[in-house]
Amino acid sequence: MPYLWINNKVAVELDELVPKYWNCLKTLQSELNRYKQKPFGIKRLQLGGNGRKLLIDFDSLKIAIQDELGDPRRIDNPLEPFFEFDPQAVRYYTKFKRAGNALEAEEQERYIINASVMSAAIKLEEARFQERIKLRGSIRGMLAILVKDVEQFNITLKIKHEVSHNLPASEKQFKKLLKDCKKDLYYPIIKDPNGGKTNNARKVDDKTEVIFNGLFKNQLHKPTPSEVARHYDAFLNGYAEIFNEETGELLNPKDYKALSNTTIINYINKWENRIATHLSRSGDRQKYMKEYTTPHQMDMPVYSGSIISIDDRNPPFWYEKGKRVWFYIGCDIASQCFTTVVYGKTKEGIITDFYRQMVRNHTEWKLPLPHELECESSLNSNFRNTLLRPGAMFQSTRIIANKASGKYIERMFGKIRYDIEKESYGWISRPHAKKESNQAGPGENKIIPYNQLVNDRMIEIEQWNNMPHPTERSISRFDYFLKKQHPDLKPTNWEAILPIIGYKTETSCRLGYVTLQGRKRAIANEGSILTGEALINILKIIESKEVVVYWLDGNDGQVIKALVYFNERLICEIVEMPRYNRASIERTKADHEARVLQSSYVASVESFARQQRSKFENINITDKRAKTVNSNFKFSNLKRFEAKEEHFPEIFEDQDEDALMLTQTTAIPSWKRNFIQ
Numbered sequence: 235m236p237y238l239w240i241n242n243k244v245a246v247e248l249d250e251l252v253p254k255y256w257n258c259l260k261t262l263q264s265e266l267n268r269y270k271q272k273p274f275g276i277k278r279l280q281l282g283g284n285g286r287k288l289l290i291d292f293d294s295l296k297i298a299i300q301d302e303l304g305d306p307r308r309i310d311n312p313l314e315p316f317f318e319f320d321p322q323a324v325r326y327y328t329k330f331k332r333a334g335n336a337l338e339a340e341e342q343e344r345y346i347i348n349a350s351v352m353s354a355a356i357k358l359e360e361a362r363f364q365e366r367i368k369l370r371g372s373i374r375g376m377l378a379i380l381v382k383d384v385e386q387f388n389i390t391l392k393i394k395h396e397v398s399h400n401l402p403a404s405e406k407q408f409k410k411l412l413k414d415c416k417k418d419l420y421y422p423i424i425k426d427p428n429g430g431k432t433n434n435a436r437k438v439d440d441k442t443e444v445i446f447n448g449l450f451k452n453q454l455h456k457p458t459p460s461e462v463a464r465h466y467d468a469f470l471n472g473y474a475e476i477f478n479e480e481t482g483e484l485l486n487p488k489d490y491k492a493l494s495n496t497t498i499i500n501y502i503n504k505w506e507n508r509i510a511t512h513l514s515r516s517g518d519r520q521k522y523m524k525e526y527t528t529p530h531q532m533d534m535p536v537y538s539g540s541i542i543s544i545d546d547r548n549p550p551f552w553y554e555k556g557k558r559v560w561f562y563i564g565c566d567i568a569s570q571c572f573t574t575v576v577y578g579k580t581k582e583g584i585i586t587d588f589y590r591q592m593v594r595n596h597t598e599w600k601l602p603l604p605h606e607l608e609c610e611s612s613l614n615s616n617f618r619n620t621l622l623r624p625g626a627m628f629q630s631t632r633i634i635a636n637k638a639s640g641k642y643i644e645r646m647f648g649k650i651r652y653d654i655e656k657e658s659y660g661w662i663s664r665p666h667a668k669k670e671s672n673q674a675g676p677g678e679n680k681i682i683p684y685n686q687l688v689n690d691r692m693i694e695i696e697q698w699n700n701m702p703h704p705t706e707r708s709i710s711r712f713d714y715f716l717k718k719q720h721p722d723l724k725p726t727n728w729e730a731i732l733p734i735i736g737y738k739t740e741t742s743c744r745l746g747y748v749t750l751q752g753r754k755r756a757i758a759n760e761g762s763i764l765t766g767e768a769l770i771n772i773l774k775i776i777e778s779k780e781v782v783v784y785w786l787d788g789n790d791g792q793v794i795k796a797l798v799y800f801n802e803r804l805i806c807e808i809v810e811m812p813r814y815n816r817a818s819i820e821r822t823k824a825d826h827e828a829r830v831l832q833s834s835y836v837a838s839v840e841s842f843a844r845q846q847r848s849k850f851e852n853i854n855i856t857d858k859r860a861k862t863v864n865s866n867f868k869f870s871n872l873k874r875f876e877a878k879e880e881h882f883p884e885i886f887e888d889q890d891e892d893a894l895m896l897t898q899t900t901a902i903p904s905w906k907r908n909f910i911q
Contacts, residue, residue, distance in 0.1 A: 236292045236303050238392065244292035244306055245279050251290060255299055266290075306389040313387045316354035316361075323349040326420045333429030344400065347391070348423045351399045352415050355384050359412075381408045438501055442490055445469075445476060446502050451511040452479070463498040523637055535568040537720035541606040542566050542573065543643035544588070546581065546613070549655060549691050550662040553579075553684040561691065562588040562613075565643040566604065569715035571699050572646075577688055585613040589621065589735045593726065594789050599716065602723040606630040608641055617734070626730040654694050660687075728795050729804060736784035736795075743776040743798075746839050748808045750783050750796055755808035756835060757798075763809060765834045770842045772806045783808065811835070 239245040248259065256262040269275025276295060282288030292300060327342040327349075337345070359380055366373050381403065388398045402408045414422035421427060449462045457465070468474040469487050476485045501507065509526045516522055535541055543565050548558035562584050564574035574592040578584050596603050607628040614622060614633055622631045634640040652672060655661055660680035667673045682690070699712040706714060739750060746769070747754035756763045757772050764772065776798065785796035798805045811832060814825035821829070 236306055237389075238306055239279055239289065242307070243279060245289040246292050246295065246303060248282070248288050248290075250303060251295075251299075269294075304386075307393060311387045311390045312383050313351070313354045313358055314390055316357040317350065317387070317390075318354075319346065320350045320353055320419075323353075323420055327424075330420075330424065330427075332424070332427060335429075337424075343397075345420075345423050347397050347399045348401055349415075349420055351384060351387060351391075351401060352412070352423065353419060354387075355380060355401075355412065356416060356419075358383065377409055377412075378405055380412075381405050384408070437491055438493060438497060442493075443501060443507065445485070445490070446498060447507050447511055449476070450502050450507075451514045456515055459499040459502040460495065462502060463493075463495040466493070466498055467495075520637075527637070529640075536718070538566045538569040538571070538715045538718045539601065539604050539720045539723050540568055541608060542604040543608040543641050543646075544574070545610055545641050545643045545647070546584070547647055549687075550651065550664075551655075551658070551660045551687050551691075552662065552679055552681050553687045555679075555681065559684070559687055559691070560584060563643065563647075563695075564588070564592060565646050566715050567608075567642050568718065569703060569711050570646060571711040571715040572695050573715065575692065575695055577691075579684070581613065585617075586735055589627065589731075590786060593731065593735070593786060594794070597726070597794050598789055601716075601719060603627060603726050605720065605723055606632065608632045608634070608643075610637075610641065611635045621731060621734045626727060629724060650694065650698055654698060655691075658690060658694070728797065732784040732786060732795060732797050733799075736786045736797075739783045739785065740780065741783055742778070742780050743773070744778065746773060746777070746835065747811075748776075748781065748783065748798055750785060750808065751793065753810060755793075755796065756811040758807045758809040761807070761809065763811065763831060763835060764806070765831075765838045769835065769838045773839070773842075776800050776805055781805070 235250070236244045236246045248262070252259055252262055256265070265276055266278055269277065277291045278289065279291045280286060280289040292303070292305065295303070323346045327337060327345045330337055359376065362376055362380075363373060365371075366376070384399075384401055385403050391397050391399065402411060411422060445466065446462060449465050450457060450459065465474060469476050469485075470490060470492055472487065477483060478485070502511075512526065513519070513522050544563065547561045547563055549561060551558065553559060557579075559577055559579065560581050561575060561577045562581075563572055565571065566573050574588060574595055576584055576588045576591050578587075593603065605628065607622065607630070609622075609631070611633045618631075618633065621627050622633070624630055656672075660682045662679050663672055663674040665674055699715075700710045703709055703711050703714040709717070741749050743757075747756060749755070757769055758764055759768070779800065782799045783796050784799065785793050788794040793810070796808045798808055812824070812828035814828040814832070815821045
């Protein structure tokens, strides 16, 4: 078939001319030589020999020969009206993945052209089919013509688009592909879409990799990759048996291929295998997470109180040889301010004290608790369903399982260690620090008394909080923390946190007061002392009864919140009743307000008592029930009342009662009688 050469010339090879148009090569060469110096006649484009092919200029051939061979520059393929580059094919093949891997660009381009040509072929076939049906012609041979058109369409593609397709030229293969493409245009065009053929061609298949990883991970003595290679070789040669521990299946060495030691070692050391075997072989979870865990990328919060990061820490100082103080510290991420610090010689109870201190500090600063908490799971997991449940102490909690790099506060610990503590007396360097300046120097570690050590560390934290904020250098970290509080923070949920971190005291309610820490405290709600009906309703429940009070003290030792529970049910809050001066001449305005409040509080109880008494009527009872069974036992010499029958005198009826006159007796006192007379 003639094809385009250089300078828009069309080349024709010898096989297409001899012996169809010239009997032999010699005859053709003679004619070429005859017209060599003439402006007409057949001409060469390229001499043959030394690996080159003899090429004849298509335009120098006779018209009849040109018509039979076909001019590739002439575009008259029937597919052309139906052809267009399919944009859906571009989208499909750029997104398609074979066994998890995207197609290479060259492969994508080839499939896009093939799909576009196949789409045109389907449209052309349909058009011809409709035309033949319309003309009542036979459809036999349509496919062969279509295959020929598709094959010749490559000439059009090369001339107009400088591309070509590689759809099958065989009628049988094209027919099968055409049938599949009518159902799904894009998928059948892909060669080995599932990657199965590629996988089958691998010398180390998936089941062989399972053996490598199993032998490398499951053996007790932690073999090296070289040992695994020797074990595998022994397995293939029948000197060792490999079995599946779960199923008991004994693997057949004939199902596996012989491999070199280098191949086995390379496969064991591949990242996708190391990420699975490292964790089982190594007990250093931190090292595993450092090498194989992909971190998140996040922006820093702007508002303080949005999230607090907490963790424990051993400052690098000794108070006894080999002993460090335990600190538990909370850092507001936006301000980088250490807002809560507790310490001790052990970690026992330190986490509860830490949360108490956080509440104390935020209450003293008149700030709500942070919205979100970021913490480790070792000490905080016990509070997962109580204190750290979303909505209790924090609105959101992120508990990280032993991942040092996952908490923001770890970076602050590194800064305070090398920026501040390093200059302090007794600082202990890390033995294997990356920087030489942070490595241990000569001499022994110093011992610092416990109280001095704690005091020095607290002063360093104060210094840290008073240093300029990293983004707003004009204010300190602590000032940033106070001024940049998030406006949507929730108030402290005392009812949820006090029963968990508060102190518990069993006491009672007497005369409207609940005693706590030796002080009589009034019944209140939301910080306001109750009076009237609200107070009476509470007293009906707890007055003269034993109750439980959960409370928390502030940094000054005074109670900052106390809640009363009766039968494990929250009843009320108690607060200290404001006092006033006994001497009226010394009373201030606050004293007068306190007196009014106390009077109202007392009057509420007294008014209720009077109201209750007014409801009672003069109702009594006479008990007629016998207190003895009989009267058989009697003292003989005891005089007792005996009922005797009484005879009343007979009364005769008067004939004229009106005639009777009342005889006045002398029952009226003499002085009164004299006064009447």
